[in-house]
Amino acid sequence: MxxxxxxxxxxxxxxxxxxxxxxxxxxxxxxxxxxxxxxxxxxxxxxxxxxxxxxxxxxxxxxxxxxxxxxxxxxxxxxxxxxxxxxxxxxxxxxxxxxxxxxxxxxxxxxxxxxxxxxxxxxxxxxxxxxxxxxxxxxxxxxxxxxxxxPDPAAPGDLEDLPAPGNGSRRRTARLTAVSVVAVALLAALVTGLANVTQTRAEEANEHQATSVLVRVDLRGTDMSADRKALAARQIWEGCRDSTAVVLRHAPLGNLGDGMFAGVVRPALTDHDVLRLRGCLEDATLERAHLTVIAVDDVESGDDSR
Structure with missing residues (x-):
């Protein structure tokens, strides 16, 4: 058990x-x-x-x-x-x-x-x-x-239960050494991996003019009107504008209907900022609302309607 x-x-x-x-x-x-x-x-x-x-x-x-x-x-x-x-x-x-x-x-x-x-x-x-x-x-x-x-013949023998001299201590030392080495290696790999994937570093600027984000809003409950979805989408979107390293000065959000919304972010986001924005949008804590990022793409200045 x-x-x-x-x-x-x-x-x-x-x-x-x-x-x-x-x-x-x-x-x-x-x-x-x-x-x-x-x-x-x-x-x-x-x-x-x-x-x-x-x-x-x-x-x-x-x-x-x-x-x-x-x-x-x-x-x-x-x-x-x-x-x-x-x-x-x-x-x-x-x-x-x-x-x-x-x-x-x-x-x-x-x-x-x-x-x-x-x-x-x-x-x-x-x-x-x-x-x-x-x-x-x-x-x-x-x-x-x-x-x-x-010893008493009727009592169980004590010598049979004893391990061989020196074998137990050497085995315990070997096991402890092996476990310690593996634990240190795993801990070092974990710390290095987390540092690589979560540390904010200076990245090269995105050469495009803007980044478009297509999202879908799902609500749980009885009131699932379009106005309620639009309000939830805007609340989540505005709450995640400051999650990126680049300040999002121009980030309008348009309603495409059927719970679909499109946001245009200027300046264009780097790969790391895309991860941060996507994570914030999909991890939003708004009650009874869940936002799913459908697509993220870089656009030129004249392709904002795409």
Whole structure:
């Protein structure tokens, strides 16, 4: 399911990015902004999916670490128990005669018996103090030996899940390097391409006297009268007169009927200004109105009626 989401997001991002570049090339800013917002939404979605995937992997690693720690603690307790078993058995055997000294009292003369009891008591106290102070050292020793102890046969093997030493890091480094190189190359190509198609440069003047533009106006709604179409066409036309690098001082718009209009622009437009004017006209934001550029042609001074 996650792979399907990644594929869908990648396709949506590719489409939105492609049309973003296309609309920027056509100087259609409204459509470019819509595609940019869509691209941003898709990127946020992909970033969220990647973040959730990373969080899930971190959670799985934490669970696996907890499981390994519990297994290690169990091994440590097992080793600590094994280390303490001889000491406990030895402790049970020592000074057993003190528990019931009356059984063998005939062995000792009174003076030796009292001295033996005192010395045995002192030795018992020393042994208890030594055993108490040695427990932290035993626990540390058990913690070190737990790493060398054999794992539980019933538990799954840990060594089989580990990658070969050095292979994982080298592969990750190679993949990261390749992805970085490709990303930098694509970014440089994108920036260079956008700069070439959208940067305004000084162009050679058009040798013709004027440029004619033939457009068609389409309205959505109930009121689609000729006057409404003429008003919408003039509003869009006047709004786009300042979209070119050349100041359009003389740009009349004539009504040809059936929603068709012809505009004459003086001075004649260069190729770049034609792109900017066409993009502005077709990307107009007038409500319920859409203007389509049918043809753009250069004319001489005596051919304005064409």
């Amino acid at each position: 996650r792979r399907i989401a990644y594929v869908f997001g990648a396709l949506a991002a590719t489409g939105a990015g492609t049309y973003l570049i296309v609309y920027l090339y056509r100087w259609q800013w409204q459509r470019a902004m819509i595609c940019g917002v869509l691209l941003l939404v898709v990127e946020v979605m992909l970033f969220g999916l990647v973040t959730l995937g990373r969080l899930n992997r971190i959670e799985e690693r934490l669970r696996d670490t907890d499981r390994r720690q519990r297994e290690l603690d169990a091994r440590q307790e097992d080793v600590l128990t094994r280390l303490r078993e001889p000491a406990a058995a030895e402790e049970e055997k020592r000074f057993r005669w003190l528990e019931d000294p009356a059984e063998r009292s005939y062995v000792f003369v009174p003076v030796l018996m009292v001295a033996g009891v005192v010395l045995s008591g002192l030795a018992w106290v020393v042994q208890k103090v030594a055993a108490t102070t040695a427990r932290p050292a035993e626990r540390r020793l058990a913690g070190r030996l737990a790493l060398l102890s054999a």
